[in-house]
Amino acid sequence: MPEKTGILKVFWFRKDLRIFDNRALSHLINDINPGDKYLFIYIKNKDRLKFYGEMRLAFLKKSLEELSSTLKEKNLSLSILKGNSVEAFSMLLSKYKQISVCSNRQIEPYSVSRDKKVSELLNQSASELKLYSDTMLFEPNEIVKDDGTPYSVFTPFSKKCYSLLNENHYSDSRTLIDKLNPENCIKLKSEKLESYIPSPIFKGGRQEGLEFLKDFFNKGLSKYKSQRDFPAIKGTSLMSPHLHFGTVNIRECWRAALKKIKEKGDSPEVKTWMNELLWREFYYHITFHSPYVIDGAFKPVYDKLKWNYDKTLFKKWCEGMTGYPIVDAGMRQLNKEGWIHNRVRMVVAMFLTKDLFIDWKWGEKYFTEKLVDLDFASNNGGWQWSASTGCDAQPYFRIFNPYLQSARFDAKGDYIRKYVKEIRNVPEKFIHKPDDMTKEQYIEYGASEYPKPLIDHHSAKERTISRFKKLSENK
DNA sequence: TGAAATGTTGGGGCG
DNA sequence: ACGCCCCAACATTTC
Numbered sequence: 001m002p003e004k005t006g007i008l009k010v011f012w013f014r015k016d017l018r019i020f021d022n023r024a025l026s027h028l029i030n031d032i033n034p035g036d037k038y039l040f041i042y043i044k045n046k047d048r049l050k051f052y053g054e055m056r057l058a059f060l061k062k063s064l065e066e067l068s069s070t071l072k073e074k075n076l077s078l079s080i081l082k083g084n085s086v087e088a089f090s091m092l093l094s095k096y097k098q099i100s101v102c103s104n105r106q107i108e109p110y111s112v113s114r115d116k117k118v119s120e121l122l123n124q125s126a127s128e129l130k131l132y133s134d135t136m137l138f139e140p141n142e143i144v145k146d147d148g149t150p151y152s153v154f155t156p157f158s159k160k161c162y163s164l165l166n167e168n169h170y171s172d173s174r175t176l177i178d179k180l181n182p183e184n185c186i187k188l189k190s191e192k193l194e195s196y197i198p199s200p201i202f203k204g205g206r207q208e209g210l211e212f213l214k215d216f217f218n219k220g221l222s223k224y225k226s227q228r229d230f231p232a233i234k235g236t237s238l239m240s241p242h243l244h245f246g247t248v249n250i251r252e253c254w255r256a257a258l259k260k261i262k263e264k265g266d267s268p269e270v271k272t273w274m275n276e277l278l279w280r281e282f283y284y285h286i287t288f289h290s291p292y293v294i295d296g297a298f299k300p301v302y303d304k305l306k307w308n309y310d311k312t313l314f315k316k317w318c319e320g321m322t323g324y325p326i327v328d329a330g331m332r333q334l335n336k337e338g339w340i341h342n343r344v345r346m347v348v349a350m351f352l353t354k355d356l357f358i359d360w361k362w363g364e365k366y367f368t369e370k371l372v373d374l375d376f377a378s379n380n381g382g383w384q385w386s387a388s389t390g391c392d393a394q395p396y397f398r399i400f401n402p403y404l405q406s407a408r409f410d411a412k413g414d415y416i417r418k419y420v421k422e423i424r425n426v427p428e429k430f431i432h433k434p435d436d437m438t439k440e441q442y443i444e445y446g447a448s449e450y451p452k453p454l455i456d457h458h459s460a461k462e463r464t465i466s467r468f469k470k471l472s473e474n475k
Numbered sequence: 476t477g478a479a480a481t482g483t484t485g486g487g488g489c490g
Numbered sequence: 491a492c493g494c495c496c497c498a499a500c501a502t503t504t505c
Contacts, residue, residue, distance in 0.1 A: 229476080346476075385476095396505050397477055404478075461478090465505075 016246035055338035062204030209242035240373035283381030
């Protein structure tokens, strides 16, 4: 067994798969003395990755490969370790007397408890885990009401964000990677990553993320408010998976928005996007302050709702076979591309929870398995919003009519036609509600294979409202 | 980041 | 010409 050597400085990549403007990495580089040995790691934990869908694994692989080759260009090396985090650091502690680990803080309950365990392990060996703020513009304790308690409503939360926001929150931390002496970079045996077929939209890696951001800055940003709700148009930023894996960071997005405002003046179009970025922030903060949302309603009273647990209905929803074209188009896009347009995300979530009255946790789980951009906080927040179990519950305001949503946001049915091939030749007047066609018309337009609606929206809506009402009466 | 029901208004047809 | 009615379009309220 080799003799244990001196202090090792470790950078632990997690949801920050880039060199550029990486807060913890900037700190590490500043802390490194000329003779210090250092190591870059990513920990491949099979027990966690088994929850990832294949397209998401492909995204992760591509992003890690790109990160690794960026480091290689500087003669530095990324080591991919195996096991869970405690096992990986135990292994390092068996080789090095003392290690100092730098990483960027995560707020998900799982991550918080993992970091606590890692920290305790390291502390036993006079080692440490240092965490920095990078994933969000604000740390959860920074945005609180005047009485010190966290916000549970978005609008006042966002106002507080704007009032406190200054350049320190979004400035480039300038990661001076060139300062490192490559000779001191340790290289350990790396784990292999399995190959999967990527999403047709997102392949992963920082290069793609930057291209998307640039493209959005040039084309979509100044029309964001007016275009973002139409799923047939490329009106959204497509930054979500890159923000999740940190191939592009939140500050780069924020600076892009500010740059646009500087060039073109203050515009509600750009402001709307900034608000969307703050929604992400909001749900992160909610998750941090109310970790019980991982398996329960944000407002616990709604855990008393008696959801349906009908596997047959749920399967139809998963497959995009509900007979509601806009819902089916969304679910088929999810299955095929690992992504759904945000507007349609709300429509399918609303249909599952308010029409089929199936537990939002089932939908949340299915999205977790399928989405490339899956991010716990945004996904959970979005599902609870749709299910009316979250902050600002208000079930009356939270029931979409799938036909009206379809007619309003996909008027010509372009989006529907792209994913629901059975009805692609149906005329506009029937595309949102093929059920209005006669048998002869179904045949005439080649739509005979398309399913009849699983449920009647109007009666389903009434039933759902009465279930919510009953709950508030019993309070 | 709704939808449906209800209320209001104003222009045009028509007796 | 006038007033009444209808109804679309828009606004407000309610769930």
